[in-house]
Amino acid sequence: ANLPRVNQKQSSSSFPPRATLKYPKKYFKCVIDAVSATSDLMAKFSVICLTKFIDRLPLKSPDRIDNIFHIDFCPFSPLLKYLKAHDNSNIIVINHATIGVSRATLALGIPQILVPISFDQPDNARRLEQLRVALTCPIYQFSKKRCLRMLENIEKNIDELLKSCEACRHDLFERDPAGSGLAEAADIILETLTGKTGWQHEMDLVKKRDFSF
Numbered sequence: 001a002n003l004p005r006v007n008q009k010q011s012s013s014s015f016p017p018r019a020t021l022k023y024p025k026k027y028f029k030c031v032i033d034a035v036s037a038t039s040d041l042m043a044k045f046s047v048i049c050l051t052k053f054i055d056r057l058p059l060k061s062p063d064r065i066d067n068i069f070h071i072d073f074c075p076f077s078p079l080l081k082y083l084k085a086h087d088n089s090n091i092i093v094i095n096h097a098t099i100g101v102s103r104a105t106l107a108l109g110i111p112q113i114l115v116p117i118s119f120d121q122p123d124n125a126r127r128l129e130q131l132r133v134a135l136t137c138p139i140y141q142f143s144k145k146r147c148l149r150m151l152e153n154i155e156k157n158i159d160e161l162l163k164s165c166e167a168c169r170h171d172l173f174e175r176d177p178a179g180s181g182l183a184e185a186a187d188i189i190l191e192t193l194t195g196k197t198g199w200q201h202e203m204d205l206v207k208k209r210d211f212s213f
Contacts, residue, residue: 023117023139024056031094032058032068034147042067045151050074077104084108090162092154094147097125097136106133109169111161113150115142132164 028049035045045067049057052072071079083091090111095101097114102124105112112134114125125136135150154161 024051024053025058027096027115027139027142028056029058030142030144030147033144034151035067037144037148041148048079050076050079076101077108080105080108080110084110090158092151096139097121097128097134099124102128102134106165106168107173109162109165111154111158111165113137113147113154115139131168132161133168 028051031047032049035041035047046069047067048069048071050071050073051057054070054072057070080091080093083089092111092113093101093105094113094115095105097116098121102112102114106128112128114121114128114134114136115138116122116125116136117139122138125134128134129136135153137146137150
């Protein structure tokens with residue numbers, strides 16, 4: 001499920017829905033097909049699919065080996081921090097407007113493509129789009145063509161989007177860096193168990209992941 005890198009390649013980070021099987025399969029297929037449609041797109045975009053259900057991904061194609069990656073599990077925020085720190089590209093997180101993923105992405109000032117399915121997701125998506133930090137499309141309208149159009153829209157307006165994302169990040173998170181007592185308590189527990197401070201223990205996990213697909 002993100003544009004220009006030094007070599008003009010964009011990293012997209014894609015994350016799965018919690019719904020019936022047809023939606024995860026459609027979701028991943030649309031994103032992967034969109035960024036693998038031509039050699040130019042393959043050179044421009046990279047996608048990381050984060051899911052433990054590899055059967056939800058389309059069959060592996062030799063043509064996609066260079067720009068499609070799969071991880072069965074990885075801490076989300078540290079993964080994004082790692083990509084931002086080690087990859088000279090912009091990142092887009094494609095997700096379903098769930099509170100956790102959307103919040104973590106917003107906390108890092110990263111634009112989003114939202115594909116809501118049900119429950120609170122459509123309302124979350126609408127609010128994030130009104131903040132100008134995301135583009136949204138309901139799952140029943142999501143397609144390869146629609147995904148490509150949204151990626152192109154973000155690329156065209158990337159400076160404005162990043163400015164909006166940074167403004168929201170500052171307003172929502174810099175005023176209260178801890179975020180909540182629960183988040184602070186979780187950090188203390190993790191530091192006690194691992195002997196490492198902050199998110200360093202999870203960054204170590206990120207570095208050890210096998211990104212093959």
